[in-house]
Amino acid sequence: MTRKIPQSTVRRLSHYLRSLEGFEDEGGTVSSEELAARGQTTAAQVRKDLSHFGSFGKRGLGYRVDELRSRLRHILGIDRPWRVALVGAGRIGRALIEYPDFRARGYECVAIFDSDPDKVGRRLGDQTIRDAATLEEAMEDLQVELVILAVPAEAAHDVAARAVDVGVKGILNFAPIRLNVPPRIPVQDVNLVMELEALSFAISQAEEAG
Amino acid sequence: MTRKIPQSTVRRLSHYLRSLEGFEDEGGTVSSEELAARGQTTAAQVRKDLSHFGSFGKRGLGYRVDELRSRLRHILGIDRPWRVALVGAGRIGRALIEYPDFRARGYECVAIFDSDPDKVGRRLGDQTIRDAATLEEAMEDLQVELVILAVPAEAAHDVAARAVDVGVKGILNFAPIRLNVPPRIPVQDVNLVMELEALSFAISQAEEAG
Numbered sequence: 001m002t003r004k005i006p007q008s009t010v011r012r013l014s015h016y017l018r019s020l021e022g023f024e025d026e027g028g029t030v031s032s033e034e035l036a037a038r039g040q041t042t043a044a045q046v047r048k049d050l051s052h053f054g055s056f057g058k059r060g061l062g063y064r065v066d067e068l069r070s071r072l073r074h075i076l077g078i079d080r081p082w083r084v085a086l087v088g089a090g091r092i093g094r095a096l097i098e099y100p101d102f103r104a105r106g107y108e109c110v111a112i113f114d115s116d117p118d119k120v121g122r123r124l125g126d127q128t129i130r131d132a133a134t135l136e137e138a139m140e141d142l143q144v145e146l147v148i149l150a151v152p153a154e155a156a157h158d159v160a161a162r163a164v165d166v167g168v169k170g171i172l173n174f175a176p177i178r179l180n181v182p183p184r185i186p187v188q189d190v191n192l193v194m195e196l197e198a199l200s201f202a203i204s205q206a207e208e209a210g
Numbered sequence: 211m212t213r214k215i216p217q218s219t220v221r222r223l224s225h226y227l228r229s230l231e232g233f234e235d236e237g238g239t240v241s242s243e244e245l246a247a248r249g250q251t252t253a254a255q256v257r258k259d260l261s262h263f264g265s266f267g268k269r270g271l272g273y274r275v276d277e278l279r280s281r282l283r284h285i286l287g288i289d290r291p292w293r294v295a296l297v298g299a300g301r302i303g304r305a306l307i308e309y310p311d312f313r314a315r316g317y318e319c320v321a322i323f324d325s326d327p328d329k330v331g332r333r334l335g336d337q338t339i340r341d342a343a344t345l346e347e348a349m350e351d352l353q354v355e356l357v358i359l360a361v362p363a364e365a366a367h368d369v370a371a372r373a374v375d376v377g378v379k380g381i382l383n384f385a386p387i388r389l390n391v392p393p394r395i396p397v398q399d400v401n402l403v404m405e406l407e408a409l410s411f412a413i414s415q416a417e418e419a420g
Contacts (some may be wrong), residue, residue: 007218010411014404018386040388076407077414084406091308095301101386101403146409170409176228176311178250186412188405193311194224195398196294197286199356199380201220202396204287 009049010076015039016046017072020065029062081106083143085168087159088150089114089122089129092174092192096148097125110142115155135159139166150174160187219259220286225249226256227282230275239272291316293353295378297369298360299324299332299339302384302402306358307335320352325365345369349376360384370397 019038023030032043039046050056053075056063073079084107086093096102097109112124115132122129130138138144147163149156149171156175163171170186173179179187229248233240242253249256260266263285267273283289294317296303306312307319322334325342332339340348348354357373359366359381366385373381380396383389389397 005411005415007408008216010408011404013411014401014407015388038388075411075414077410078407082406082410091301091305095305096402096406098301099403102406105403105407107403107406145413146406148406170413172406172409178225178248184416186409186416188409188412190400190402190405191224192306192400193309193315193317194221195400196292196306196312196317196356196382197224197288197315198217198220199382199396199398200287200292201215201223201285202398203355203380204285205215206394206396 005052009052012039012041012045012049013072013076016049017069017076020069020072023065026066026069028065030065030068031062034062078105081108082146083108083110084146084148085109085111085113085139085142085144085163086148086150087113087132087135087163088148088152088174089116089119089124090150093148093150094124096150107146110144111138113138115151132159136162136166139163139168145169146172148172148174149179153177215262219262222249222251222255222259223282223286226259227279227286230279230282233275236276236279238275239267240275240278241272242267244272288315291318292356293318293320294356294358295319295321295323295349295352295354295373296358296360297323297342297345297373298358298362298384299326299329299334300360303358303360304334306360317356320354321348323348325361342369346372346376349373349378355379356382358382358384359389363387 016035016039019035032046035046036043056068056071086097086109089112109127111130112127113130113132113135114120119129120131145168147168149159151159153175156177157180160171160179160181164181164185171179173187173189176191181187226245226249229245242256245256246253266278296307296319299322319335319337321340322337323340323342323345324330329339330341355378357378359369361369363385366387367390370381370389370391374391374395381389383397383399386401391397
């Protein structure tokens with residue numbers, strides 16, 4: 001599939017999946033309208049979002065809950081487990097790997113790295129924090145596929161390049177910079193202060209519109 | 211302004227601002243091409259993003275660094291301070307308010323609330339954690355404008371409704387639900403597991419195309 005799917009569509013697919021998981025009757029059906037209501041969007045948007053990925057449901061009959069759920073899991077790439085490494089054992093990374101949803105979605109944290117000698121060797125969850133100097137060897141041994149990059153900006157390029165060198169497939173980047181990795185490696189940037197900026201932007205725009 | 215500006219545009223504005231802050235020569239100029247290179251986008255995209263907000267720069271002369279910077283700060287609503295309350299003193303909220311960028315962008319945490327008696331009364335940064343039961347009174351007294359909602363899903367609707375009742379202007383929502391607040395109140399949802407889903411989605415799509 002070469003078409004570029006907008007981030008907002010992907011986000012809504014995640015919401016639809018969460019809605020579907022709330023349905024008790026797995027063998028039942030759900031309409032675009034019901035999915036739209038729970039996802040705070042429109043039925044037309046639901047149909048458009050799903051249409052990117054082939055045909056779903058039958059006009060007038062809705063979607064089968066169990067079928068749509070498993071197709072969304074496939075589309076989102078979470079019908080399989082992912083081997084994840086956390087680099088940077090600070091608050092944000094720890095918050096993420098301890099989310100109940102993290103494990104429930106099939107993300108398994110197989111290694112945690114830090115460069116702080118005070119942290120290396122400590123336990124975090126079911127892992128012992130490893131020295132970031134051993135990153136390449138450990139990531140190869142453990143067949144890490146995804147990296148959660150939660151290190152300061154000045155260390156991020158180096159860690160990302162080393163992770164890519166040993167074959168990781170994608171990076172969730174909390175460092176406040178644009179990583180310079182080959183285009184074949186997807187990078188998802190998360191910057192919490194930018195999320196706040198989006199909020200103050202929305203408020204300011206509304207105030208100017210009066 | 212009633213046009214809806216895409217989230218991806220707002221995100222890029224934040225990136226352009228960060229690029230501009232890296233320029234030493236504040237009185238100098240910068241071209242769309244230079245901004246594009248740093249933001250990993252195209253010059254045409256830079257011009258399009260800025261065109262939503264009036265005219266900037268002169269064709270062939272580029273933008274004045276200091277002028278564009280101050281206009282971006284105005285557009286993003288960060289040319290003024292924001293009074294912020296954190297509800298839920300867990301890892302994620304603490305990570306956010308301790309980001310160096312948080313204060314640097316004018317966000318000031320004026321109150322922290324939690325409902326856990328073991329946390330209430332403890333110090334966090336320069337704040338003492340308050341009992342969430344006192345939320346309305348304290349938010350009014352302190353003229354809180356933004357709420358960082360970092361409570362479990364089951365508490366989120368209640369806290370959001372109470373915050374809206376006492377006049378907050380926007381919510382950064384970490385709870386994994388869609389908040390049901392009046393449309394005039396902007397809500398920015400952050401769900402870190404969904405960010406991972408966007409990453410596994412991108413990898414899966416690339417593998418299927420491959």
